[in-house]
Amino acid sequence: MTERTLVQAVNRGLFEAMQADPDVVLLGEDIGVNGGVFRATEGLAQQFGTDRVVDTPLSETGIVGTAIGMALYGLKPVAEIQFLDFIYPAFDQIVSELAKFRYRSGGQYPCHVVIRTPYGGGIKGGLYHSQSSEAYFAHTPGLKVIVPSTPADAKGLLLTAIQDEDPVLFLEPKRIYRSVTGEVPDGDHRVPFGVARLVREGTDASVFAYGAMIPPTVDAAETLAGEGISVEVIDLRSLVPLDEAAVVASVEKTGRAVVVHEAPRTCGFGAEISALLAERAFYSLKAPIARVTGFDTPFPYALENVYLPDAARIAHAIRSTVRSG
Amino acid sequence: MRATDPELLQTSSVISSARVRPERDLVSTAAPSPRTSPGAAADPFPPARLPEAYRTMLLARATDERCLSLQRQGRIGFYVPLSGQEAAQVGSAAALEPVDWVFPAYRELAVALVRGVPLVAILDQLFANSRDRTKGRQMPNHFGFRDQNFVVASSPIGTQITQAVGAAMAAQRRKDPIVTLAYFGDGATSSNDFHAGMNFAGVYRTPTIFFCQNNGWAISLPRDRQTMSPTLAEKASAYGFRGVVVDGNDLDAVYGAVREARARAIAGDGPTFIEAQVYRFGAHSTSDDPKRYRPEALVEAAKRRDPVRLLRDRLVAAGLLDDARDAQWWEASRAEVAKAVESAEGVAPVDPMSFLDDVFATPTYRLQAERDALEQLVRDGVVKP
Ligand SMILES: Cc1ncc(C[n+]2csc(CCOP(=O)(O)OP(=O)(O)O)c2C)c(N)n1
Ligand SMILES: [Mg+2]
Numbered sequence: 001m002t003e004r005t006l007v008q009a010v011n012r013g014l015f016e017a018m019q020a021d022p023d024v025v026l027l028g029e030d031i032g033v034n035g036g037v038f039r040a041t042e043g044l045a046q047q048f049g050t051d052r053v054v055d056t057p058l059s060e061t062g063i064v065g066t067a068i069g070m071a072l073y074g075l076k077p078v079a080e081i082q083f084l085d086f087i088y089p090a091f092d093q094i095v096s097e098l099a100k101f102r103y104r105s106g107g108q109y110p111c112h113v114v115i116r117t118p119y120g121g122g123i124k125g126g127l128y129h130s131q132s133s134e135a136y137f138a139h140t141p142g143l144k145v146i147v148p149s150t151p152a153d154a155k156g157l158l159l160t161a162i163q164d165e166d167p168v169l170f171l172e173p174k175r176i177y178r179s180v181t182g183e184v185p186d187g188d189h190r191v192p193f194g195v196a197r198l199v200r201e202g203t204d205a206s207v208f209a210y211g212a213m214i215p216p217t218v219d220a221a222e223t224l225a226g227e228g229i230s231v232e233v234i235d236l237r238s239l240v241p242l243d244e245a246a247v248v249a250s251v252e253k254t255g256r257a258v259v260v261h262e263a264p265r266t267c268g269f270g271a272e273i274s275a276l277l278a279e280r281a282f283y284s285l286k287a288p289i290a291r292v293t294g295f296d297t298p299f300p301y302a303l304e305n306v307y308l309p310d311a312a313r314i315a316h317a318i319r320s321t322v323r324s325g
Numbered sequence: 326m327r328a329t330d331p332e333l334l335q336t337s338s339v340i341s342s343a344r345v346r347p348e349r350d351l352v353s354t355a356a357p358s359p360r361t362s363p364g365a366a367a368d369p370f371p372p373a374r375l376p377e378a379y380r381t382m383l384l385a386r387a388t389d390e391r392c393l394s395l396q397r398q399g400r401i402g403f404y405v406p407l408s409g410q411e412a413a414q415v416g417s418a419a420a421l422e423p424v425d426w427v428f429p430a431y432r433e434l435a436v437a438l439v440r441g442v443p444l445v446a447i448l449d450q451l452f453a454n455s456r457d458r459t460k461g462r463q464m465p466n467h468f469g470f471r472d473q474n475f476v477v478a479s480s481p482i483g484t485q486i487t488q489a490v491g492a493a494m495a496a497q498r499r500k501d502p503i504v505t506l507a508y509f510g511d512g513a514t515s516s517n518d519f520h521a522g523m524n525f526a527g528v529y530r531t532p533t534i535f536f537c538q539n540n541g542w543a544i545s546l547p548r549d550r551q552t553m554s555p556t557l558a559e560k561a562s563a564y565g566f567r568g569v570v571v572d573g574n575d576l577d578a579v580y581g582a583v584r585e586a587r588a589r590a591i592a593g594d595g596p597t598f599i600e601a602q603v604y605r606f607g608a609h610s611t612s613d614d615p616k617r618y619r620p621e622a623l624v625e626a627a628k629r630r631d632p633v634r635l636l637r638d639r640l641v642a643a644g645l646l647d648d649a650r651d652a653q654w655w656e657a658s659r660a661e662v663a664k665a666v667e668s669a670e671g672v673a674p675v676d677p678m679s680f681l682d683d684v685f686a687t688p689t690y691r692l693q694a695e696r697d698a699l700e701q702l703v704r705d706g707v708v709k710p
Binding site for chain 1: 403462467482483512517546551552612613618679680681684689691708
């Protein structure tokens with residue numbers, strides 16, 4: 001075990017994966033000499049050489065398209081997109097190509113690429129350095145979508161992603177890259193996909209969150225514990241595949257559900273969780289499902305603190321849910 | 326056909342002769358304008374406007390100095406310096422007319438000044454206050470000023486390039502004698518939109534100027550790793566139009582190239598790509614530490630051709646400036662910046678509900694419901710703006 005920040009855990013995971021397997025190569029903008037704009041690849045070019053930690057020209061479609069080619073040929077590329085907000089020039093390669101190679105070839109050409117990218121608000125990044133657009137990707141069949149919220153999960157899920165057989169979008173909550181530290185198991189520590197993490201047990205309400213929304217959700221749960229409300233917090237961490245059993249079981253126990261994400265509300269991942277609960281836990285519900293989300297606006301610069309869900313908003317929603325039934 | 330256009334061939338031959346000289350050697354050379362394609366500087370910068378150009382450059386430089394320190398003090402959230410690119414920006418913007426449309430990236434502060442944007446309006450955007458024309462929506466340096474035909478910038482690299490071509494197509498259709506000019510960097514030449522925009526402009530022969538400030542770097546990636554083209558300008562010939570290289574520190578060369586490109590565009594002779602070779606003196610932005618990837622010696626070498634100093638020396642040589650007056654102008658620029666900072670910092674912050682405006686012309690039912698819910702949360706003391 002070693003104490004690391006979330007971004008250090010990502011770095012460590014990349015380091016170990018590269019050390020273990022010469023087929024693992026990294027590519028992205030400013031990831032080599034500069035070590036990545038968030039330092040996630042710090043030291044790796046020095047350690048493994050610039051032919052394995054490849055600084056690319058400024059083209060996301062170039063990054064993802066060539067990563068696909070590498071993967072088809074048998075390498076294990078891990079692409080970095082500097083900010084999730086800049087992934088869209090590669091959207092075609094991701095949605096039309098990466099996610100569909102296995103399917104359209106009848107299984108002949110599986111295409112295993114990991115795309116890592118920092119996402120989310122809270123760093124004064126405005127419209128284009130704050131987005132949380134996981135739902136576009138979760139809506140794309142063939143793509144796995146993973147969002148760690150702790151250093152141990154960042155490493156463990158990343159190692160699983162690199163060893164997986166399918167394309168993975170690995171979303172890193174940049175807001176808590178450095179603010180969250182924790183013990184990270186050394187060596188080949190893997191966290192399986194499709195298994196939610198029980199952050200905190202409770203009996204009155206279930207709160208489902210992921211990524212940078214976990215710390216304020218835990219704060220809210222603590223506040224409410226002081227008011228006699230017992231909150232169960234579940235970190236989804238794997239949006240696709242989703243641990244449906246854990247989501248349903250928790251609500252069967254508590255009878256109340258609140259979903260938290262920073263992405264806009266309409267068609268956000270919370271809508272999927274709400275629909276799932278309506279389908280599979282309807283008769284357990286004692287109150288309407290509540291969503292605490294970002295707004296249906298672009299991500300604003302000056303007012304990001306109003307835009308982003310925080311512990312007070314989350315606690316308020318849980319309280320209202322508990323009181324309403 | 327355009328492929329046999331003698332001028333195009335001439336340009337290509339000029340450009341291919343540059344192939345023997347790697348551009349990065351040229352960046353540090355002390356020669357006056359070694360990189361300008363012959364014939365590009367037909368029109369010199371109007372001599373009568375030189376002092377004004379110099380003062381705009383001083384104002385931009387003084388704004389850089391001050392804003393870097395405001396950012397360090399946490400008074401503004403972010404800043405993108407433009408030091409080293411003043412002549413390229415002032416020279417190009419001065420060659421346009423007010424009716425022309427500018428599609429900037431995020432580094433074009435001096436262009437905004439030349440187009441008549443008051444410094445205080447720029448500071449309002451940097452402070453994201455309630456007087457900010459863009460309502461505090463964007464990070465600093467993402468300016469937009471409709472009155473000055475300065476289209477609002479975004480962060481994604483290259484997207485403005487196709488848009489500038491489209492606006493030019495619209496002007497063509499309306500027979501308006503205007504040009505559109507897209508500003509972008511060397512890094513942007515790798516973007517999807519660069520290639521799409523160049524291709525459309527070539528096909529439709531649009532009145533567009535592609536003004537690339539090649540400052541040697543795209544964050545940490547040096548120009549010679551961005552593309553193996555010996556110059557960026559020669560990419561234009563593959564799209565069937567003219568590309569020229571200019572010394573971006575030479576106000577005459579920049580101005581002349583844009584003037585000529587503009588005249589050709591208005592005459593129906595189509596687009597021009599101009600590669601202005603400059604050097605990024607500072608960090609990419611306040612989020613970046615260039616010491617990690619760029620030897621200081623390169624910057625020192627490039628600073629020997631500091632565009633502000635070059636123009637200063639020229640004005641002195643012409644008897645239009647002396648040390649005392651130069652010091653006075655510097656002082657005046659710093660005072661103007663200080664005044665604008667004071668004014669902008671004193672303005673109230675944006676209204677906490679204002680981020681819900683302007684998503685659509687008329688808010689949807691959903692947005693209205695979200696506003697009502699937020700107002701309720703504020704009344705309940707849950708959200709404390
Ligand atoms: C599509 C996209 N990818 C990545 C980025 C992150 N980024 C911001 S600026 C920049 C470098 C741009 O270099 P260049 O075009 O040369 O312009 P300069 O900053 O040098 O003026 C990068 C990679 C971005 N803004 N947009
Ligand atoms: Mg550049």
